[in-house]
Amino acid sequence: MAAKKQQGFTIWTPTASGDRGGNIFLAILAVVAVAVPILNLVVPSSSALHLSPFGITLIGKYLCYGMLALAIDLIWGYCGILSLGHAAFFSLGGYAMGMYLMRQIGRRSVYGDPILPDFMVFLNYKSLPWFWHGFNHFGFAMLMVVLAPGLLALVFGWFAFRSRVTGVYFSIITQALTYALMLSFFRNDMGFGGNNGFTDFKDILGFDLHSDITHVVLLVATVIALAASYLACRAIVESRAGRVMHAIRDAESRTRFLGYPVESFKLWIFVFSAVIAGVAGALYVPQIGIINPSEFSPINSIEAVIWVAVGGRGTLYGAIAGAVVVNYAKTYLTGSFPDVWLYALGGLFVVVPLFLPRGIIGLVTARGKHK
Amino acid sequence: MSSRKTLMLDKLTVSFDGFKALDDLSLKVDPGELLCIIGPNGAGKTTMMDVITGKTSPDSGAVRFGEDLDLLKLSEAQIVAAGIGRKFQKPTVFEQLTVFENLELALAGTRSFLKTLLARISPLQRKRIHEVLEIIGLSAQRDAPGSILAHGQKQWLEIGMLLMQNPELLLVDEPVAGMTPHEIERTAELLRSLAGEHSVVVVEHDMTFVRSIARRVVVLHEGHVIAEGDMDKVQKDRCVIEVYLGE
Numbered sequence: 001m002a003a004k005k006q007q008g009f010t011i012w013t014p015t016a017s018g019d020r021g022g023n024i025f026l027a028i029l030a031v032v033a034v035a036v037p038i039l040n041l042v043v044p045s046s047s048a049l050h051l052s053p054f055g056i057t058l059i060g061k062y063l064c065y066g067m068l069a070l071a072i073d074l075i076w077g078y079c080g081i082l083s084l085g086h087a088a089f090f091s092l093g094g095y096a097m098g099m100y101l102m103r104q105i106g107r108r109s110v111y112g113d114p115i116l117p118d119f120m121v122f123l124n125y126k127s128l129p130w131f132w133h134g135f136n137h138f139g140f141a142m143l144m145v146v147l148a149p150g151l152l153a154l155v156f157g158w159f160a161f162r163s164r165v166t167g168v169y170f171s172i173i174t175q176a177l178t179y180a181l182m183l184s185f186f187r188n189d190m191g192f193g194g195n196n197g198f199t200d201f202k203d204i205l206g207f208d209l210h211s212d213i214t215h216v217v218l219l220v221a222t223v224i225a226l227a228a229s230y231l232a233c234r235a236i237v238e239s240r241a242g243r244v245m246h247a248i249r250d251a252e253s254r255t256r257f258l259g260y261p262v263e264s265f266k267l268w269i270f271v272f273s274a275v276i277a278g279v280a281g282a283l284y285v286p287q288i289g290i291i292n293p294s295e296f297s298p299i300n301s302i303e304a305v306i307w308v309a310v311g312g313r314g315t316l317y318g319a320i321a322g323a324v325v326v327n328y329a330k331t332y333l334t335g336s337f338p339d340v341w342l343y344a345l346g347g348l349f350v351v352v353p354l355f356l357p358r359g360i361i362g363l364v365t366a367r368g369k370h371k
Numbered sequence: 372m373s374s375r376k377t378l379m380l381d382k383l384t385v386s387f388d389g390f391k392a393l394d395d396l397s398l399k400v401d402p403g404e405l406l407c408i409i410g411p412n413g414a415g416k417t418t419m420m421d422v423i424t425g426k427t428s429p430d431s432g433a434v435r436f437g438e439d440l441d442l443l444k445l446s447e448a449q450i451v452a453a454g455i456g457r458k459f460q461k462p463t464v465f466e467q468l469t470v471f472e473n474l475e476l477a478l479a480g481t482r483s484f485l486k487t488l489l490a491r492i493s494p495l496q497r498k499r500i501h502e503v504l505e506i507i508g509l510s511a512q513r514d515a516p517g518s519i520l521a522h523g524q525k526q527w528l529e530i531g532m533l534l535m536q537n538p539e540l541l542l543v544d545e546p547v548a549g550m551t552p553h554e555i556e557r558t559a560e561l562l563r564s565l566a567g568e569h570s571v572v573v574v575e576h577d578m579t580f581v582r583s584i585a586r587r588v589v590v591l592h593e594g595h596v597i598a599e600g601d602m603d604k605v606q607k608d609r610c611v612i613e614v615y616l617g618e
Contacts, residue, residue, distance in 0.1 A: 241487040243472050247465045254463045257424075258532070259451040259482050268484045 021361065022234060025317035026227060032059065033223040037216045053215050060219045060287040062327050066320035067226050067280035069307045071273040074233045076305070077314030078242065079269050080249030082167075085174030086277050087300035088181050089149035093278025094285040094295060095185075096148050098198035099132060100141030101209075101286060105202050118200075119193045129191040138205055142282070149278030150271050157270040161263040166252070175298050182296035197292025204286050215287065222283045226320070229276045233316050236269070245269060306345065309352045312359030322359060375402050376437035376454070376539050378423070378570065383432035385418055385594075392418040393429065394594035400540065405566035407581045408574045409605075410591035411614060416574045417460070419591070420542050424457050425450045436540070448482075456538035460545045462525035466518035470509050470528055473517055474500045477532035499535070507531040507561065523554030530561065540570045547580050559583045590614070 036059065039051035068090050075081040102117040111121040115128055134140040156177060160170055188194035207214045236242055247255040248262055256262045285291045294300075304323070311322020326348070333341045356363060378400040385393040393415045400406055410416055421427035423434060425447040434442040442450055465473050478499070481490045492500075504510040507527040512520065520528060526546055533541055543562065547555045555577070562584055565571055575581050581588060581602065588605045590598040598608040605611055 236488065239488050240475065240481070240490040241484055243468055243476055244487055246467050247476055250465050250467055251463045254459075254465070255476075256447060257451065257457065257459075258477055259448045259536070260476075260487075261448065261482060261484070265484050 021315065021365070022230070022317045025230070025320065029223050029227050032063075033220050036219055040212055040216055053212055056212075056215045056219050057287055058331065060215070060222050061284065062324045063219075063222045063226050064280045064284035064287070065304070065307065065327050066323040067222075067229055067283075068277050068304050069311065069319040069323035070226070070229055070233060070316060071276040071280070072304055073308045073311075073313060073316055073319035074236070074276070075266075075270055075273045076308060077316070077319070078237050078249065079245040079266060080252070081266060081270060082171045082305070083174045083270075083273075084171045084298070084301050084305060085176075085178035086273070086304055088174075088178035088296055089153060089274040089277035090281035090284070090300075090304075091181070091185075091291070091293075091295040092148045092152065093145045093281030094291040095192060095198075095281075096135075096141055096144040096278070097282035097285045098201075098291040099135040099144075100138060101201040101204060102193075102198050103132070103136040104204065105200070108202055109200075117193070117198070119196060120191075123188055123194075125191075131191065145278050145282040146275050149274040149281075153271045153274030154267070157267045161266045161270075164263075175301070178296050178301055179298050182293050182298075185293035185296060193292070195293060197290060197295075198285075199290040199292075201286065201289055209286060209289065218283065218287050222287070225279055225283060229279070230316060230320070232272075233276075236272075237316070241265070303345065306348055306352070308359075310348060310356070310359055312361030315359075315361045318359055318361035321361065325360065376440075376570075377401055378455075378540055378572075379433075379435040380419070380423070381433040381435070383419070383422060383429045383434070385415075385422060385427060385429045391594050393422070393432075396432070396591075396595050398589060398596060400570050400572055402539075402570055403567045405562065405571045405584060405586055406573070407585035407588045408572065408591060409576070409578075409581060409588060413593075414591040415594040416591055417544065418594075420457060420544060420574065423450075423542060424455060451536065451538075454537070454539035455542065456533035456536050456540070457542040458526075458529045458533055458544060458546065460548065462522070462529050464517035464520070464525050464528050464532070467516060469514050469516055470504070470520070471500060471513045473528055474503055474531055474535050477535035479536045503531045503534050506534065506564070508557065523550050523557070526550070526554075526558065527561065530565075534565075538569060540572065541565065543571065543573045545575055546573060547575065547577050555580055 036051060036056060039049060040053070040056055043050045068086060071089075072083060072086050075083060105117065107114050109118045111118050113121050116125055120128070135144070160173060165173065184190055185192050185197075186195050201209050203209055204214065207217070237245065244255065244260055244265055247258075247260070248265060252262060281295075307323040307326045308319040309322070310326050311320065312318030329344065330341060333344055352359065380396055380398040383393045383396045384391065396415065396419065408416055408419075418427060422429050423442065425442065425445060428443065436442055436453060436455065440453060442453070442455075445453060465476070468476070475492060478496055481487055501510070504513055507530060509524060509528060509531065512524065517525065517528065530541075530543070530546070546558050546562070550558065559580060562571055562573060573581075573584065585602055588599065588602050589596055590605055590608070590611050592610075592614045597610045597614065598605050
C-alpha cells in the first residue's frame with residue numbers, strides 16, 4: 001500500500017520547480033540586458049520602438065525593487081523570518097551611494113564649495129563630518145554599501161535572534177527599526193541632508209548621470225547584480241543549508257533539537273539578505289537621482305512584502321516577478337487613476353493570502369500541471 | 372556505536388510556581404537497556420525528559436551521562452552532540468522535505484551554517500541513510516515529502532532521524548499513541564531491535580505495548596519513583612494499583 005502511494009506522486013519542492021522557472025527568468029534578464037541598449041541607443045528616437053531614458057529608469061527601478069523582493073523572499077519564503085523593515089537596508093545602501101554621488105558634485109554645487117555638499121553649507125557646517133570622509137572614493141563607498149546594511153543586520157539580528165524573538169514580534173520590531181531610522185534621517189543635525197536627502201547628482205565615476213549611455217550602463221549593471229544575487233540565493237536554498245532553512249521555517253524547535261544552531265543560521269541569512277537589499281538601494285539611487293528619508297518609511301517595507309506575496313513566496317524568481325508586476329500596476333494606476341492605487345494595494349493585501357497563497361507563480365505552475 | 376554510558380538522575384527537583392513536577396527523583400539507565408517509564412498524567416514523565424535534554428533546568432539535583440559528563444552544564448545542542456536523542460510525543464518531521472532529506476538533516480556531524488552551505492553527502496553517509504531507511508521500513512517512501520506519510524510512518528521516520536545521529540541513548544515519548552495495532556506491533560519490533568546497541572527509554576501509556584517490550588518498568592507518581600521492576604511485579608504493587616485505580 002505504501003508503495004502504491006508513492007507511484008504517480010509528483011513531489012513539490014520549491015527547488016524542483018524553481019529550476020525551470022528560474023532559468024526562464026534568467027533568460028528574460030539576458031533579453032533585457034541586450035534589448036534595452038539596442039532600443040535606446042541604436043533605434044532612432046523618431047521610431048515608435050525607441051526606449052526613452054524615462055523608460056530605462058522605470059525598468060531599472062523595477063529591477064532594483066525586484067532585488068529587494070528577492071532579499072525578502074530568501075528570509076521569509078525559505079527561513080520564515082518576516083522582516084517588515086527591509087526597506088531600511090535598501091535605503092542605507094542608497095544613502096551610502098548617495099554620499100559618494102554628493103561628493104562627486106564638488107564645485108558644481110549651487111554654493112560652489114569644493115568639499116561641502118550644498119545642504120551642509122546651508123546648515124552652516126564648517127567642515128565635513130567624520131563619517132563623510134572616504135566617500136569621495138568609489139571603492140570605499142561601495143564597501144559601505146555592503147557594510148552599513150550588513151553590520152546593522154548583524155547587530156540587530158544578533159540581539160533579536162539570540163533573544164529568540166520570532167514571528168509577529170520580530171516583524172513589529174523591524175517596523176520600529178525602519179521607523180526609528182526614518183526619524184533620525186529626517187533630522188538636519190544627523191548630517192544626511194534632513195528631509196531633503198540627497199539629489200542633484202552630476203556624475204558617477206566621471207560619467208554624466210544625465211546621458212543615455214550612463215543610464216544604459218547602470219541598467220545593465222542592475223541586471224547583472226540581480227542575476228548574480230538570484231544565482232547566489234538559489235545556490236544557498238539548494239544546498240543543505242537551504243534544507244536546514246526550510247526545516248527552521250516549518251519546525252524551528254525541532255531543528256534546534258537536531259543540533260543546528262538555528263540562531264546563527266537565521267543571523268547569517270538575515271545579514272546576507274540585508275546586503276542584497278543594500279546593493280539594490282545603491283543601484284536605485286543613481287538611476288532615480290534622489291534619496292531621502294521617506295525611503296525608510298514603514299509602508300515601503302510592507303509594500304515590498306506584498307510584492308513577494310503577490311509573486312509567490314518561496315520561489316525567489318516569483319518574488320522578483322511580483323515586484324515588477326505590482327510596481328508596473330502602481331506606475332499605471334497612480335498615473336491614470338491616482339485615487340485607486342491605495343485601494344488596489346489594500347485589495348492585494350486581502351485577496352492574495354486568501355485566493356493566491358502561492359502567488360502568481362503558484363497560479364502559473366498549477367495551470368501548467370493541469371494541462 | 373554500542374552504548375557504554377550510564378545515565379544517572381540524582382535527586383532531581385523541579386517546581387513550577389510551587390507545583391513540584393519532579394520531587395527528589397532518582398533513576399539509573401544502564402547501557403543497552405530498554406526501560407519503560409509509566410505513570411498517570413502529571414507524574415513528571417515529560418518534565419524528566421525535558422531536564423535530561425536540557426530544555427528545563429532543575430531547582431536541585433544532578434544528571435550525569437557516563438563517568439564525568441554533567442548534562443546540566445550543557446546546552447540543548449551539546450546534549451544532542453553528547454549522544455542523547457529524543458523523539459517527541461507529537462511527530463514533527465519536516466513536512467516539506469522528503470524522507471531522504473529529513474534523514475540527511477539528521478546526519479551526525481556538520482551543523483554550522485558555512486559547512487552546511489558546502490556540504491555534500493558522502494557515499495558512506497548515503498549508505499547509512501539507506502541502512503536507516505531499511506531499519507524503519509521506509510525505503511519505498513524515500514522521495515516522498517514528510518507531509519504525505521501516515522501517522523505511524525512519521526513516528527518511524529522520527530526514530531530514523533534519531534538513529535542518524537548515532538545516539539547512545541534514545542528517549543522516546545509515547546511512540547504508539549494513535550497507532551493501529553499493526554503499527555504498534557511494528558514499533559515494538561523496531562524498539563526491541565534498537566536496544567542493546569543503544570540504551571532506550573520509552574515513556575508510554577499503552578500497557579499492552581509496555582508489556583510487550585519492557586524488561587524493566589519504572590512507575591512515576593507526583594514527581595518520584597513509586598515502583599520499579601518487571602511488568603508483573605509492578606502491576607501487583609499496591610502503590611501502583613492505588614495510583615492507577617484511585618483508591
